Amino acid sequence: xxxxxSTLAFAITAFAGAIALGNATSAGAQELTVVSFGGAYQxxxxxxxxxxAAKALGIKLKEETYTGISAVAVKVKAGAVxxxxxxxxxxxxxxxxxxxxxxxxxxxxxxxxSFFPGTAQDYCVGGxxxxxxxxxxxxxxGANGPKSWADFWDVKKFPxxxxxxxxxAGALEPALMADGVPPEKVYEVLSAPGGIERAIKKIKExxxxxxxxxxxxxxxxxxxxxxxxxxxxGWNGRFDVVAKDGAKVAYTFNQGLLDYDxxxxxxxxxxxxxxxxxxxxxxxxxxQAEFTKFITYGPTNKKAYEIGAIDAAYxxxxxxxxxxxxxxxxxxxxxxxxxETKAAAAYQNMxxx
Numbered sequence: 001x002x003x004x005x006s007t008l009a010f011a012i013t014a015f016a017g018a019i020a021l022g023n024a025t026s027a028g029a030q031e032l033t034v035v036s037f038g039g040a041y042q043x044x045x046x047x048x049x050x051x052x053a054a055k056a057l058g059i060k061l062k063e064e065t066y067t068g069i070s071a072v073a074v075k076v077k078a079g080a081v082x083x084x085x086x087x088x089x090x091x092x093x094x095x096x097x098x099x100x101x102x103x104x105x106x107x108x109x110x111x112x113x114s115f116f117p118g119t120a121q122d123y124c125v126g127g128x129x130x131x132x133x134x135x136x137x138x139x140x141x142g143a144n145g146p147k148s149w150a151d152f153w154d155v156k157k158f159p160x161x162x163x164x165x166x167x168x169a170g171a172l173e174p175a176l177m178a179d180g181v182p183p184e185k186v187y188e189v190l191s192a193p194g195g196i197e198r199a200i201k202k203i204k205e206x207x208x209x210x211x212x213x214x215x216x217x218x219x220x221x222x223x224x225x226x227x228x229x230x231x232x233x234g235w236n237g238r239f240d241v242v243a244k245d246g247a248k249v250a251y252t253f254n255q256g257l258l259d260y261d262x263x264x265x266x267x268x269x270x271x272x273x274x275x276x277x278x279x280x281x282x283x284x285x286x287x288q289a290e291f292t293k294f295i296t297y298g299p300t301n302k303k304a305y306e307i308g309a310i311d312a313a314y315x316x317x318x319x320x321x322x323x324x325x326x327x328x329x330x331x332x333x334x335x336x337x338x339x340e341t342k343a344a345a346a347y348q349n350m351x352x353x
Contacts, residue, residue, distance in 0.1 A: 031060040032271055032278055036087035038065035040241075044294025045087070049127075052290075053281040059274065069093060072266045073101045081268040084275040090124060091169060093264045094333040095340070097123025103265040109276040110283065116320060118330055119300040124262035125279055126300030128291060129320035131236045131258055131328060132170040135251035140230040149178035149255055152231060153202070155209050160230030162206060163223055166213040168340065168347040170257050172199035173329060174233065177255055183329040190335060196343050200350045213351065224249040236319055240296045258319060258328040260300055285309075292318060 034050055036042040046063060054061035064083070069092045075081045088096070096102050102123040112120035119126030134152050136145030140160055146152045152162070152174065165171050176186050176195075179202045189195045211229055214220040220234035225247040236256070239249050263282070265275045281287070288299035289309035298320030299305065305315055305322075315321050319328070 030058070030274070031062060032084045032274060033062045033064060033082060034085045034087075034278075035064045035066050035083050037067075041295065042087075044291060045127075048291040048294060049282040049287050053278060053287060057278065057281060059278075069096050069101075069264070072096060072264075073099070076101045076267045079268070081266045082270065083266050084269045084271050085278065086264050086266060087127065088124060088262055088264050090119075090121070090126070090260050090262050090331065091333055091336045091340070093124035093262050094121060094337055096264070097121070098337050101267050103267055103269060103272055105265065105279070106276050110280045112283075114285070114303045115283075115300050116302060116325070118333075119260050119262075121262070121333065124264040125283055126260040126262045127283065128288070128295075128297040129258065129260045129300055129318070130297045131253060131256040131319040131324075132165075132233060133236050133239070133251040133253060133256040134174070135224060135232050135234055135239050135249055137224065137227060137230045137248055138250050139227060139248040143250065145250055145252070146231065147252060147254055149174040150180075152233075153178040153206055155206075158231065160209075161211040161228070162209045163212040163214050163220065163229040163232040164203070164206070164210050165220075165233055166215040166351070168344045169336070170233070170259070170331070171203065171347060172196065172343060173257055174255070175199040175202035177329075178202055183255060186329060187332045187335050190339070196339070196346055200346055203347075204350060204353075207350075221247075237295045237297050240317075253319065253324040254327045256319070256324075256328040257331055258325060259331040261297070298324075 036045055042065060050061055050063060069086060069088045072086055073096065104122055105125055110125055115126065134146050146158055151158060172190060173186050176189055176199050177183060181189050212223060217235050217238045220232055221238040221242045223229050223232060224239060225242040225245060227248060236251060239251050243249050263279055265272060269275055283301055285301045285303035285307050286309060288301050289304040289307060292310055296317055298318035316323060
């Protein structure tokens, strides 16, 4: 009898221990690991989005940095995923999702009802909107810089050194617009036989006037800060940062390429369900409005413009402000998923010719 009671007591103790262990595991699950690109950009994310959202949800948050979503593929292939949410460019996330490296997002949990069209995809939800724009040296042209890609290509009307992107992303669309293709027809032309070749041929016309092929945002911003070129393509927020530091630079949203950074969940993320809830939190309008205070990238959630948290004059300087959206061409992610490999090879051949 005593022995039976001892056995029963042991079983109860063991069961209680298992419950306690389970509770500890659940408590541990309330910590997320979020990854971004570091620097001032992640500092802004942390202050405006990550930490306030973690506090609102009552969870712990660990932040790490990385160089790009290719690192996610490595972790997924190795079965060693430790990250719950990663920041990515929209095109990179779309391709990673199509290749099976990201979880499909649950839009029953994440509210995308007030998002700008196209900024909430199967595998990534938009966090901020930026633009690839044409910018110019105001010391060279004053306020009368190029107003269209045709102007950017016009070396007689606008003589001077150019700089253009070394990567194919965002490089072909301006060339077609410079060649007379209406913005709304650009991807139709690029998808047709000979479309990619037509764009590359147009870039070859400008090639003798391109002094620098830039490969990063830091580089193209520095080129304008140093006054090394007269006209350049690049990301609006980067130009605004160096303009504050005294760079002689201005740009236009006209015929800009509207793109966005987004958030994705790696395949096999340790806390997938909690990550979905966290994403729903950080894309709310009040968070996105706060993030605009750190860099001139616009919200993907239209309501961020409607809640009175963004000064009206400042709002008009952001890429996703309705007035600016109307002037631009939205990047077509489906086209890049299907054609980027082929287009990149052709583009690199042109660069080395």
